[in-house]
Amino acid sequence: MLSTTEENYLKAxxxxxxxxxxxxxxxxxxxxxxxGVKPATANDMLKKLREKxxxxxxxxxxxxxxxQGRKLAIDVVRKxxxxxxxxxxxxxxxxxxxxxxxxQLEHIQSQKLIDSIDRLLHYPTYDPHGDVxxxxxxxxxxxxxxxxLEEEVGHTCKMVGVKDNSATFLRYVDxxxxxxxxxxxxxxHQPYDNILEIEVNGKKASVGQRFAENIIIVCDDCxxxxxxxxxxxx
Amino acid sequence: MLSTTEENYLKAxxxxxxxxxxxxxxxxxxxxxxxGVKPATANDMLKKLREKxxxxxxxxxxxxxxxQGRKLAIDVVRKxxxxxxxxxxxxxxxxxxxxxxxxQLEHIQSQKLIDSIDRLLHYPTYDPHGDVxxxxxxxxxxxxxxxxLEEEVGHTCKMVGVKDNSATFLRYVDxxxxxxxxxxxxxxHQPYDNILEIEVNGKKASVGQRFAENIIIVCDDCxxxxxxxxxxxx
DNA sequence: CTCATTTGTTAGATTAGCCTAACTTTTATA
DNA sequence: TATAAAAGTTAGGCTAATCTAACAAATGAG
Ligand SMILES: [Mn+2]
Ligand SMILES: [Mn+2]
Ligand SMILES: [Mn+2]
Ligand SMILES: [Mn+2]
Numbered sequence: 099m100l101s102t103t104e105e106n107y108l109k110a111x112x113x114x115x116x117x118x119x120x121x122x123x124x125x126x127x128x129x130x131x132x133x134g135v136k137p138a139t140a141n142d143m144l145k146k147l148r149e150k151x152x153x154x155x156x157x158x159x160x161x162x163x164x165x166q167g168r169k170l171a172i173d174v175v176r177k178x179x180x181x182x183x184x185x186x187x188x189x190x191x192x193x194x195x196x197x198x199x200x201x202q203l204e205h206i207q208s209q210k211l212i213d214s215i216d217r218l219l220h221y222p223t224y225d226p227h228g229d230v231x232x233x234x235x236x237x238x239x240x241x242x243x244x245x246x247l248e249e250e251v252g253h254t255c256k257m258v259g260v261k262d263n264s265a266t267f268l269r270y271v272d273x274x275x276x277x278x279x280x281x282x283x284x285x286x287h288q289p290y291d292n293i294l295e296i297e298v299n300g301k302k303a304s305v306g307q308r309f310a311e312n313i314i315i316v317c318d319d320c321x322x323x324x325x326x327x328x329x330x331x332x
Numbered sequence: 333m334l335s336t337t338e339e340n341y342l343k344a345x346x347x348x349x350x351x352x353x354x355x356x357x358x359x360x361x362x363x364x365x366x367x368g369v370k371p372a373t374a375n376d377m378l379k380k381l382r383e384k385x386x387x388x389x390x391x392x393x394x395x396x397x398x399x400q401g402r403k404l405a406i407d408v409v410r411k412x413x414x415x416x417x418x419x420x421x422x423x424x425x426x427x428x429x430x431x432x433x434x435x436q437l438e439h440i441q442s443q444k445l446i447d448s449i450d451r452l453l454h455y456p457t458y459d460p461h462g463d464v465x466x467x468x469x470x471x472x473x474x475x476x477x478x479x480x481l482e483e484e485v486g487h488t489c490k491m492v493g494v495k496d497n498s499a500t501f502l503r504y505v506d507x508x509x510x511x512x513x514x515x516x517x518x519x520x521h522q523p524y525d526n527i528l529e530i531e532v533n534g535k536k537a538s539v540g541q542r543f544a545e546n547i548i549i550v551c552d553d554c555x556x557x558x559x560x561x562x563x564x565x566x
Numbered sequence: 567c568t569c570a571t572t573t574g575t576t577a578g579a580t581t582a583g584c585c586t587a588a589c590t591t592t593t594a595t596a
Numbered sequence: 597t598a599t600a601a602a603a604g605t606t607a608g609g610c611t612a613a614t615c616t617a618a619c620a621a622a623t624g625a626g
């Protein structure tokens with residue numbers, strides 16, 4: 099049985115090693131910063147997790163999850179996102195409130211509990227921030243993610259997720275009148291300071307780079323990539 | 333903010349000091365046994381809780397909750413019982429499964445969460461074991477409790493609660509075909525070894541003292557106590 | 567009232583998780 | 597390529613929660 103702290107380290111490592119560029123390893127300081135602890139602290143834990151065969155790590159090297167560690171990390175993420183969905187769907191929490199409480203609930207140890215929550219929610223596949231909920235068997239599809247910042251001027255796109263789950267950011271999104279699955283038109287993009295002019299629900303707004311790179315979208319106007327051919331078994 | 337451990341000590345103290353005889357204090361060893369720790373450990377915590385003004389305690393004396401401590405303890409009990417009710421009512425857990433998970437959930441820190449669970453359940457007043465759920469304002473009525481062991485031969489009574497919440501005991505109750513609000517007739521009581529012959533749902537059974545003193549009942553045949561006269565304010 | 571038993575306390579040790587300060591290795595830049 | 601900056605490690609210390617072993621106080625049975 100893992101401690102809450104150990105679970106948090108595994109989850110952090112998963113998040114860092116599959117973020118954006120899919121870089122497969124994370125450094126000690128990076129991990130420490132992400133978790134809000136000092137590098138010395140993270141270093142101790144890395145040694146402990148290596149002992150338990152949950153991560154690959156060697157002195158002065160970067161770290162990554164073993165198959166075992168990855169399985170456990172994905173399970174924590176699954177619980178986190180199911181709880182967020184529960185809070186949002188069943189208890190009327192707003193999307194900027196769910197994360198903090200889910201940080202606590204994700205560590206409750208009861209397979210039956212999480213299975214029941216999953217059933218109660220009819221096996222959801224996305225959480226309130228548009229993140230994929232891993233399946234009970236540990237599969238987590240990594241969806242194609244493009245941010246608002248990368249969208250072309252003149253195009254229209256649909257918001258399908260956010261990358262920053264902080265209450266501050268999420269409330270700013272709400273304040274702009276923007277919600278999940280709304281359509282956004284890019285009116286202009288000042289390359290000099292990366293300011294975007296956008297239109298949402300008929301209202302115009304200017305947003306900065308920081309904002310734009312935290313909104314995940316799918317383009318309405320871009321070429322559809324042909325659906326990947328399904329490989330037949332054998 | 334209290335730690336999970338501190339909350340557990342306060343809850344234990346509440347439980348010990350309002351059990352049965354309403355004895356108002358608990359000893360160090362008693363508390364330690366209840367929590368499954370050594371007396372030395374409990375002793376340290378008693379000193380810490382006294383520092384925090386949550387309990388009355390002095391060297392070689394018994395302990396009890398202060399008003400502050402009692403308020404906090406009742407809040408933990410409230411959360412515990414609301415979670416048990418949630419698991420039972422909304423997720424289909426059986427009454428012998430809820431306690432263990434509620435032991436974890438009772439420590440989640442979020443007022444909004446527990447308020448929402450309370451609302452979702454339509455403000456229940458009893459948990460699945462027949463225990464009173466304290467109100468949000470911290471009132472916990474101590475209902476009149478008589479056990480099956482105390483019932484007279486020939487009388488019929490109704491099961492309204494259990495005193496032992498262990499899965500082992502609860503499954504034994506299930507096994508006898510007995511559930512909450514069922515009626516029980518006392519056919520015989522062997523005073524020598526305290527064995528009771530009872531009839532439940534048309535089926536006869538023999539039960540021992542240990543069992544009988546853990547079933548809480550109200551008598552169908554006993555004199556109703558006159559409702560206590562309501563005192564007018566002033 | 568006495569002394570054996572029960573109850574409670576203290577001292578000292580351990581483990582997990584965290585820190586600071588000092589050190590070492592790696593890396594990137596001049 | 598030398599060296600300064602960044603990244604990572606180690607040593608030593610702290611707190612919370614636990615333990616064991618030894619000790620002290622309270623109690624109660626004769
Ligand atoms: Mn979250
Ligand atoms: Mn967490
Ligand atoms: Mn319970
Ligand atoms: Mn508890």
